[in-house]
Amino acid sequence: MRSGERLALAVILGLCVLVGGTAGATAYAWHRAGSVRIAIHETGPDGSDFSMRLPGLLVNAAIALCPVPEDAELKAHLAEIAPALREVASRLATLPDVVFVDVENDAGTVRVEKSGADLVIRVVSPDERVEIAVPVESVRRLMRKFEA
């Protein structure tokens, strides 16, 4: 193999490693950040379904980039409760899968649970079913943002 060919091969291999590594790292970060899911199902003949899944990576980026509203009262309130909420969010990450709140009556059920890396809120009523799942890591980042 001539030196020119060897150089080209080295460049191609280097590019492959670079692209592969970047893709792998992105996929890992994408998977690790989880996703925010919102699903609403209306029962009945005219009921509709709404489902949305946002990659946690985008949500975390939005949390990092979006400014906290410049409201003195809001900021003062956040400054008071944010440390405790951040502590709560940090502790959430270390807890096992568990149902925190489970309420059931004639009007329906409400359940708040930690499932895997997500905080999940499920509301079921005779008319509709709502499920919201938020990665605990995103909640923690949000609380840290409020505290900053």
Next chain:
Amino acid sequence: MKKLLGCLVLAGFASGAAGAASSDRWIHIRVDDAGEAKGRVDIQVPVGLVSTLLPALQQSRGHGSIHIDGDSVDLAEIRSYWSAVREAKDGDYVTVRDEDSDVRVAKRGGYFTLTVDDKGGKSRVRMKVPLPLIDAVFDGGNTINFDAVGGALAKAPAGELLAVDDEDSHVRIWIDSEAAPARKDAR
């Protein structure tokens, strides 16, 4: 030798981590409707989490306090009664037996206990609260010191704090070393 030391250090870290995880106790609140309206509420939260949140609740209420201004509740008076009970020896303080119910208030073994039994068998109350927890409730002025309550709750031993059974509902509050699984009859 180095390998052995490394293994010992790792084992120490592992057991420490396991101990930290298992030391997190849970406070459970369970309410079941017993009447026609069938409903239930299950809440369980790590005690450490409650201890963290309570001071925040206090701060968010302003001036670090929640005032109790009910006409029928004079906190200072209750506090003075409590101080007297706290300093007295263990024993039964109030025992009432009439045609409707039996009531017993006692302090024993580091706990304040209240027992109420309805003669008709319709209702029953069992309360067993660690003394430091009640001390913490009365720690503030004309307020409840949530910071102190959170600290006392974090040190409270596992066990049942309150059980109320009557015709309409069953209420239980207890501290346990682990989270309970969701009830099977949940929808």
